[in-house]
Amino acid sequence: MFRSIDDANLAISKAIATYNTVRPHMSIDYMTPQEARECTGPLKKRWRSYREDAIQKARKDKESKELVTS
Template structure:
């Protein structure tokens, strides 16, 4: 999602510029962009909340059996 939203597929940048762009994108994603799954708070704001957030996300791996994971 971050790659698409912040257009990080470009390979024409050098390593240092790419690293800077990725860091800037992650910071923006976590500190500036509100998320529907976090009641339209940023992830950083949601982390600071004392209340429990409503679960608004889906688990995509529904076929995983927890009994099989127990060793």
């Protein structure tokens, strides 16, 4: 429980700072987000995007439908 909004905001700021500067993330080669942001070039993607999978599937479905109707 927080005594004031200011105390809550301070706790949130500390949590965000820890997340971005202290805690390493497996999905970005055990770097912190701050370290990853400072890297040049693309990072190796170590996660699966179900959104991207769905977009690719929709594109393939659309292309196969176009081939059948042409």
